[in-house]
Amino acid sequence: MKKKFALILLGCLVGKVASAYDAFVIKDIRLEGLQRITVGTVFNYLPVKIGDTLDEKLGAQLIRSLYQSSYFKDVRLEREGDVLVVFVAERSAIANVKYEGNSDITTEQLETSLKQLGLAKGRVLDRSLLDKIEQELKRQYYGLGKYGVKVSADTKQLERNRVDVTINIAEGDPAEIAAITIIGNQKYNSRRLLNQMQLGETSMFGGRNKYSKQLLGADLETLKSYYLDTGYINFKIDSTQVSLTPDKEDVYITVNLTEGEQYKVRSIKFAGDLIIEEKEFWPLVSLKEDDIFSRRKSLDTSERVSNRLAEEGYAFANVNIVPDVDKDTRTVGLTIFVDPGRRVYVRKVNITGNSKSKDRVIRREVRQMEGDWMSTKLVSLSRTRLDRLGFFEQVNVETPSVPGTTDQVDVNLSVSERPTGNLTAGVGYSDSQGAMINMAITQQNFVGTGKQVGLSIDRSSVSSNISLNYTDPYYTQDGISRGFRLYYRKIDTRSITVTNFLTESRGLSVSYGLPLNETDRSLFTLGYDNTKLFVEESTTSQDILDFVEENGNVYDNLNAGTSWSRDRRNRRILPTAGSYSRAGVDMTIPGSDLQYYKLNLRHTRYFAFGELTTLMLKGVVGYGEGYGKTSSLPPFQRYYAGGSNSVRGYDSNSLGPRDSKTNNTIGGDKKLIGNIELILPNPFTEKSGSTRISAFFDIGNVFAADTSFDFNELRQSAGLAFLWLAPVGAMRFSYAIPLNDQEGDRIQNFQFTMGTPF
Numbered sequence: 001m002k003k004k005f006a007l008i009l010l011g012c013l014v015g016k017v018a019s020a021y022d023a024f025v026i027k028d029i030r031l032e033g034l035q036r037i038t039v040g041t042v043f044n045y046l047p048v049k050i051g052d053t054l055d056e057k058l059g060a061q062l063i064r065s066l067y068q069s070s071y072f073k074d075v076r077l078e079r080e081g082d083v084l085v086v087f088v089a090e091r092s093a094i095a096n097v098k099y100e101g102n103s104d105i106t107t108e109q110l111e112t113s114l115k116q117l118g119l120a121k122g123r124v125l126d127r128s129l130l131d132k133i134e135q136e137l138k139r140q141y142y143g144l145g146k147y148g149v150k151v152s153a154d155t156k157q158l159e160r161n162r163v164d165v166t167i168n169i170a171e172g173d174p175a176e177i178a179a180i181t182i183i184g185n186q187k188y189n190s191r192r193l194l195n196q197m198q199l200g201e202t203s204m205f206g207g208r209n210k211y212s213k214q215l216l217g218a219d220l221e222t223l224k225s226y227y228l229d230t231g232y233i234n235f236k237i238d239s240t241q242v243s244l245t246p247d248k249e250d251v252y253i254t255v256n257l258t259e260g261e262q263y264k265v266r267s268i269k270f271a272g273d274l275i276i277e278e279k280e281f282w283p284l285v286s287l288k289e290d291d292i293f294s295r296r297k298s299l300d301t302s303e304r305v306s307n308r309l310a311e312e313g314y315a316f317a318n319v320n321i322v323p324d325v326d327k328d329t330r331t332v333g334l335t336i337f338v339d340p341g342r343r344v345y346v347r348k349v350n351i352t353g354n355s356k357s358k359d360r361v362i363r364r365e366v367r368q369m370e371g372d373w374m375s376t377k378l379v380s381l382s383r384t385r386l387d388r389l390g391f392f393e394q395v396n397v398e399t400p401s402v403p404g405t406t407d408q409v410d411v412n413l414s415v416s417e418r419p420t421g422n423l424t425a426g427v428g429y430s431d432s433q434g435a436m437i438n439m440a441i442t443q444q445n446f447v448g449t450g451k452q453v454g455l456s457i458d459r460s461s462v463s464s465n466i467s468l469n470y471t472d473p474y475y476t477q478d479g480i481s482r483g484f485r486l487y488y489r490k491i492d493t494r495s496i497t498v499t500n501f502l503t504e505s506r507g508l509s510v511s512y513g514l515p516l517n518e519t520d521r522s523l524f525t526l527g528y529d530n531t532k533l534f535v536e537e538s539t540t541s542q543d544i545l546d547f548v549e550e551n552g553n554v555y556d557n558l559n560a561g562t563s564w565s566r567d568r569r570n571r572r573i574l575p576t577a578g579s580y581s582r583a584g585v586d587m588t589i590p591g592s593d594l595q596y597y598k599l600n601l602r603h604t605r606y607f608a609f610g611e612l613t614t615l616m617l618k619g620v621v622g623y624g625e626g627y628g629k630t631s632s633l634p635p636f637q638r639y640y641a642g643g644s645n646s647v648r649g650y651d652s653n654s655l656g657p658r659d660s661k662t663n664n665t666i667g668g669d670k671k672l673i674g675n676i677e678l679i680l681p682n683p684f685t686e687k688s689g690s691t692r693i694s695a696f697f698d699i700g701n702v703f704a705a706d707t708s709f710d711f712n713e714l715r716q717s718a719g720l721a722f723l724w725l726a727p728v729g730a731m732r733f734s735y736a737i738p739l740n741d742q743e744g745d746r747i748q749n750f751q752f753t754m755g756t757p758f
Helices: 009-014 039-045 056-068 107-115 127-143 190-194 213-228 278-284 295-311 359-363 376-389 542-551
Strands: 028-032 072-080 083-090 093-100 150-158 162-170 176-183 236-244 250-258 264-272 318-326 331-339 345-352 392-398 408-417 421-430 434-443 452-460 463-472 481-492 502-515 520-534 554-567 578-588 596-609 613-626 670-680 691-703 715-726 729-738 750-756
Touching: 028 039, 039 056, 056 072, 056 083, 093 107, 107 127, 127 150, 127 162, 127 213, 176 190, 213 236, 213 250, 213 295, 278 295, 295 318, 295 331, 295 376, 345 359, 376 392, 376 408, 691 729
Parallel strands: 028 083, 093 162, 176 250, 264 331, 345 408
Antiparallel strands: 072 083, 150 162, 236 250, 318 331, 392 408, 421 434, 421 750, 434 452, 452 463, 463 481, 481 502, 502 520, 520 554, 554 578, 578 596, 596 613, 613 670, 670 691, 691 715, 715 729, 729 750
16 A cells, blocks of 8 residues: 655745655655656755655655755655655746837847846746846836836746746836936036036926936036046035936936035155156146146046056056145145056967968068067057058957966957958949049959059040059068059040140059158159140140140150158048148159159148047148249149039039130149048948048139239138948048139039049
């Protein structure tokens, strides 16, 4: 006859059993009721084994252990002779979890946070867990100021003891701030302090009046920083009260603070191990004696001194500014204590991710040497130089410590390569040249060597060009570059607003580039050019006819040029910070059929305002004239202005001196162009790597040989522009309004360019 006993959960909790039974020695254990849980998993939780004596106490312990595993909703023990039979009822397993109604908190964020509580696919469903989930979600939404949020959990039973869980969220609207009261402020009025905060009271303009616990915490830190940066070193926030109206729609905030007294700087001195001469540190100090104390400037000083030490290899230096407060005089003495620590050396420079680019192409740009002490300045410069190559989508630098050492690091450079070769064939449009057909083969990183090779063929109603280029940026190990160029060019101006003439040119050139330092470079070019000039007496301006009469129409010239450039931009394509300057002279060598020279200056500066806004200032100056037997610049070397690349809003090449017969421009020997452009955040996308929106102001003109620069004649315009680096080429759109156009000026408000070289 079978002896049976049962111990239920209530019995476990209160220490009682449902019925008494005699202890027995377990000869075997059998499990009943398992569906998904394996036998091995259950035995891992059993505190008994074959051969043990099961009594009432051990039976209660067994049941308690299985319940604590969270796998089972019911556990029952029975005895069949000397066999212990364990009956279990498994909890349902979560098959899927869905979230509905959430927008302020993403599904990914919800899954991450709730997974920590146990709500995830494959986990066991505990009904008490759903209550915890609801409370946790409400807590998160309360932090966003949404006190009216409603959360509910629905379950749907599936086959094989599985269940779908749906979390329904009705977020509601955030509570609005009805009033913010600041108590204890005497030095600064409440309006001034409220202007420092992101949160604000409800007004007709809205915007800042939605309550958020996180923003309030950030605002309190902002207030503290504001006072500490203006000398109130004993400032503190005593308490903050947030009151919610019964309908949970309005919030009242009260901030109690103590300002204290304002302190000035009494003295500044350095102490500690000054491994660099003290005089080199003083320009890095943002404060001086008798200044109002500022925590921000104090921290800035500490960071600057630390960075200076890191440039000398002391990467783990500690720089602490210790204040000596005198309450009687309300002054503070600052001691800048320097502990440089150990000098850190670079064991290895490791490069990964370059499947195409050869290691030497990358290493020659790296300024941090192996075996030398690590300079953060050189490491940063190395990354900048790699970014400027244009070969990589991304360059990451890490400097992990070498295991087992205290003074060695590795410099790990990880690059993500981008395609550097292009085979393009397409059509384009330019406001200066009309429709265009283009075919180009370019490779900026030929077979991973860093050498540049290109063949370009394009044709429009104005020009035809064929160009073959080759450049070795490291012709020598010192970074001297060498390049070759072969070209054919034909220009026909009959379809544009320039006086009519046609030229055919063919030539070749060789150039050498000399690096002067990390940002400056000189370029020397020598070439040969053969040009034919064709004119029509009825449509060509008289001065060009006179030029042909004086010099003929076929010219063999030896050209020479030299230029200096300084590139401090953060990147070459769509820069947002830094500057670019170039000054150059191009001329024909005495003995050429034509003798002339041209001087060109260009400077562009970018000022970053935050991460998304940039101010660009650009100036271009050009001057040229003939010398020796040539009295003026050849017509095909003159300057022109107007259009997308100079003064927008005016027809391309329409500014400057004009032919009295046709009113077409004839070009000039002097050019002055200025551009101011405010690059704005793109409202259509968070990524601005290939697009740019800007508001601009342009000014400029071209002047004839017999006139001087006249600032009263500079044309002005203002407008909006959009640039897109599309796969087919750069697309530029602009709409400009001329501000001081004169009678006879050709206006073109909307201008569009596509597919031209960028």
